[in-house]
Amino acid sequence: MAKKELGLLGLLLAVGAITGVLNPRFLSAVNLLDMANLIGLFGIFSIGEGIVIITGGIDLSVGSMFAFLGVIFIDLLTNHSVPWPAAILLTVGAGIVLGVLQGVLVTRAKLQPFVVTLCGLLIYRGAARYYTEDATMGFGYGDDYDWVGWLASGRSWGIPHSFILLVVVALAMWVVLHRSVFGRYLFAIGKNEEAARFAGIRTNAVVAGAYVISGGLAGLATVLLVFYTNSVSPSSFGNFYELYAIAAAVLGGCSLRGGEGSILGIVLGTALLQVLQNLVNILGIPSSLNFAVMGTVILVGALADRVLQQRRARAVAHAGTPELRAGTAQVGETR
Amino acid sequence: MKRFAALLLAALVVASAPLASQAQGTKKSLALVTNAAADFWTIARRGVEKANKEHPEYAMEVIVTGQATAAEQRRELDNLLTRGIAGVAISAIDPKNSTEILNKVAGKAVLFTTDSDAPQSNRVAYIGTDNVAAGRQAGEQIKKALPNGGKVMLFVGTMDADNARERVQGIKEALNGSNITILDIRTDGVDFAKAKANVQDALARGGVDCLVGLYSYNTPQIYSAVKEAGKAGQVKIVGFDEDPQTLRGVADGTILSTVVQQPFEFGYQSMIDMIKYMNGDKSFIPANKLIIIPTRVIDKSNVAAFQQSMKELLKK
Numbered sequence: 001m002a003k004k005e006l007g008l009l010g011l012l013l014a015v016g017a018i019t020g021v022l023n024p025r026f027l028s029a030v031n032l033l034d035m036a037n038l039i040g041l042f043g044i045f046s047i048g049e050g051i052v053i054i055t056g057g058i059d060l061s062v063g064s065m066f067a068f069l070g071v072i073f074i075d076l077l078t079n080h081s082v083p084w085p086a087a088i089l090l091t092v093g094a095g096i097v098l099g100v101l102q103g104v105l106v107t108r109a110k111l112q113p114f115v116v117t118l119c120g121l122l123i124y125r126g127a128a129r130y131y132t133e134d135a136t137m138g139f140g141y142g143d144d145y146d147w148v149g150w151l152a153s154g155r156s157w158g159i160p161h162s163f164i165l166l167v168v169v170a171l172a173m174w175v176v177l178h179r180s181v182f183g184r185y186l187f188a189i190g191k192n193e194e195a196a197r198f199a200g201i202r203t204n205a206v207v208a209g210a211y212v213i214s215g216g217l218a219g220l221a222t223v224l225l226v227f228y229t230n231s232v233s234p235s236s237f238g239n240f241y242e243l244y245a246i247a248a249a250v251l252g253g254c255s256l257r258g259g260e261g262s263i264l265g266i267v268l269g270t271a272l273l274q275v276l277q278n279l280v281n282i283l284g285i286p287s288s289l290n291f292a293v294m295g296t297v298i299l300v301g302a303l304a305d306r307v308l309q310q311r312r313a314r315a316v317a318h319a320g321t322p323e324l325r326a327g328t329a330q331v332g333e334t335r
Numbered sequence: 336m337k338r339f340a341a342l343l344l345a346a347l348v349v350a351s352a353p354l355a356s357q358a359q360g361t362k363k364s365l366a367l368v369t370n371a372a373a374d375f376w377t378i379a380r381r382g383v384e385k386a387n388k389e390h391p392e393y394a395m396e397v398i399v400t401g402q403a404t405a406a407e408q409r410r411e412l413d414n415l416l417t418r419g420i421a422g423v424a425i426s427a428i429d430p431k432n433s434t435e436i437l438n439k440v441a442g443k444a445v446l447f448t449t450d451s452d453a454p455q456s457n458r459v460a461y462i463g464t465d466n467v468a469a470g471r472q473a474g475e476q477i478k479k480a481l482p483n484g485g486k487v488m489l490f491v492g493t494m495d496a497d498n499a500r501e502r503v504q505g506i507k508e509a510l511n512g513s514n515i516t517i518l519d520i521r522t523d524g525v526d527f528a529k530a531k532a533n534v535q536d537a538l539a540r541g542g543v544d545c546l547v548g549l550y551s552y553n554t555p556q557i558y559s560a561v562k563e564a565g566k567a568g569q570v571k572i573v574g575f576d577e578d579p580q581t582l583r584g585v586a587d588g589t590i591l592s593t594v595v596q597q598p599f600e601f602g603y604q605s606m607i608d609m610i611k612y613m614n615g616d617k618s619f620i621p622a623n624k625l626i627i628i629p630t631r632v633i634d635k636s637n638v639a640a641f642q643q644s645m646k647e648l649l650k651k
Contacts, residue, residue, distance in 0.1 A: 023540070025539060025540055025541060028539060030538070030539045030564070031536070031539035031540075034532070034535040034536070034539055038528075038532060041528070125401075129372070129399070129401055133377075134372040134376075134399035134401060135372070135373075135374060135376075135377045136372065136373055136374050136377075136552070138374075138555075138578075138579060138580065139579075140579050153563075225528060228528055228531065229527035229528050229530075229531060229556065230555065230559055230580060231527065231552070231555065231578075231580070232527075233371075233372055233373065233525075233527065233552065234372065234401070235371070235372040235399070235401025235402060235403070236371075236372070236401070236402075236403065236525045236526060236527070237527065239402075239526065240526075277529075277532065278532075278536055281521065281532075281533055281536030281537065281540065282536055282539065282540050284519060284540075287520075287521045287522040287523070287533070288494075288522065
């Protein structure tokens with residue numbers, strides 16, 4: 001585990017311990033499992049977001065993608081009687097298609113990722129609202145979908161399925177990012193795309209691949225989110241969720257300049273965000289302060305990280321390691 | 336340059352599509368501006384459709400304020416004025432600070448408020464629920480749920496909207512003097528997942544006997560969170576509005592009752608009354624300018640019939 005992740009884990013444990021002392025129910029099994037469920041829901045697409053950020057890009061479209069794919073998913077199930085395995089595959093597939101589109105626009109049309117995915121955010125949201133005429137889509141009066149609902153949002157041996165799925169996705173993506181050639185390319189491109197291209201990496205394909213992963217994971221997360229809320233209001237479903245994902249990735253050590261980050265860090269970042277939201281409710285802090293508490297803790301964490309980094313850099317400089325003396329201003333983690 | 340021209344052309348084609356559909360005919364147009372996107376407004380839309388069938392000489396539309404913000408409503412109203420709208424019925428999101436724009440609309444068109452009132456504005460009348468009375472009704476249901484007293488937690492989208500404040504006020508009035516206390520009001524900013532997480536957190540925290548959902552989506556989220564926690568029956572639920580899941584919960588006994596408004600009547604009557612007013616008939620407006628459409632309590636005794644009528648209304 002790198003120092004950054006250790007620091008984040010420390011912050012997470014510290015926040016958890018303080019909350020647990022103030023209200024022991026924070027550490028009750030019920031509450032921890034509820035949080036695990038939410039960490040699963042938010043972690044899956046945060047990993048996709050993190051991978052895009054590692055290439056030096058950004059994906060602002062995931063929140064709107066949830067609304068768009070969500071209404072399509074419910075429509076397929078309820079109005080077109082598509083069998084649920086096919087509906088899930090189609091939803092994930094649609095996410096992948098949107099990822100391909102965005103990847104092509106970024107790499108072939110050379111548009112900036114911020115612009116491409118910002119347009120995605122606007123277009124998918126509009127498409128979702130138009131598709132449903134702004135009506136909230138739900139499963140109606142029946143309980144025909146209780147079984148799929150259980151599969152997507154239920155629990156086995158007390159563990160929420162979304163959390164189990166997050167573990168599976170995180171392990172798979174850990175291999176992809178940290179143990180595969182593709183993963184090395186992602187980091188190389190994030191550090192310096194031109195150098196990576198001159199080194200013979202097919203940068204366009206690799207970058208597009210990152211957006212495809214993000215789209216596919218967003219499709220998967222859509223299915224889970226739909227069954228968590230049981231209904232999709234196209235105008236508000238997933239609003240701002242891209243920011244939760246970006247915050248989780250950045251908290252987890254991804255640099256918005258690209259080239260840095262890890263799967264473990266992103267998962268820990270997601271966990272911290274959910275813990276912060278949970279503690280507001282558990283401690284009975286007014287809901288209105290929800291975002292303020294989140295912002296403050298993130299800021300404190302970022303500041304502490306910065307101070308520690310500088311202290312480390314200074315210590316290294318004093319120790320007189322010659323190759324690092326030049327780079328005291330910024331010591332990035334190069335793995 | 337060529338590329339730019341192509342882009343411009345594409346943009347023009349896209350932009351002209353809605354224009355073409357608006358330009359047809361010179362019918363006077365009436366609009367219902369909502370405060371959010373919800374089934375509630377789908378039912379109101381059915382009411383508007385009924386009114387339009389009776390008065391095909393008007394063009395009627397429902398404008399959905401998807402982001403549920405006062406800023407978006409302001410933009411929608413400006414757009415409507417630009418298009419020369421004849422009448423607007425609006426559910427005001429931030430009435431106190433929207434007086435200026437509402438009066439601008441009232442100066443150029445007939446302005447009614449519906450669902451959420453803006454009493455300081457120059458609106459002709461308000462058509463809708465008396466939310467304080469609806470809150471009192473819910474308060475009575477809470478007393479019924481907790482005959483021996485207890486602790487209640489309320490869940491709502493935002494507390495900026497007057498209808499939320501008034502419902503809370505009504506509940507407080509009804510609970511006044513009883514041994515029932517309101518623990519807290521949790522808000523979620525109209526994020527359904529957050530709404531559900533709020534309920535789960537309340538259950539995990541414990542010490543609460545009755546959960547109350549103030550907005551139409553809050554009650555279904557309470558219902559599913561309580562059921563998943565295996566606390567159906569142990570924790571009482573009182574709700575507002577008529578989401579299918581809410582009615583399902585009332586039918587299976589998990590939810591004691593829900594206080595419903597009559598959005599169909601909001602949509603229908605606001606259109607019909609605007610037309611009456613434009614034709615010079617002002618006799619239907621009471622002195623206090625409040626046209627109240629009463630709320631109803633749906634509990635186990637009448638839920639089946641109500642579900643049936645909802646299915647009819649929401650049928651495409």
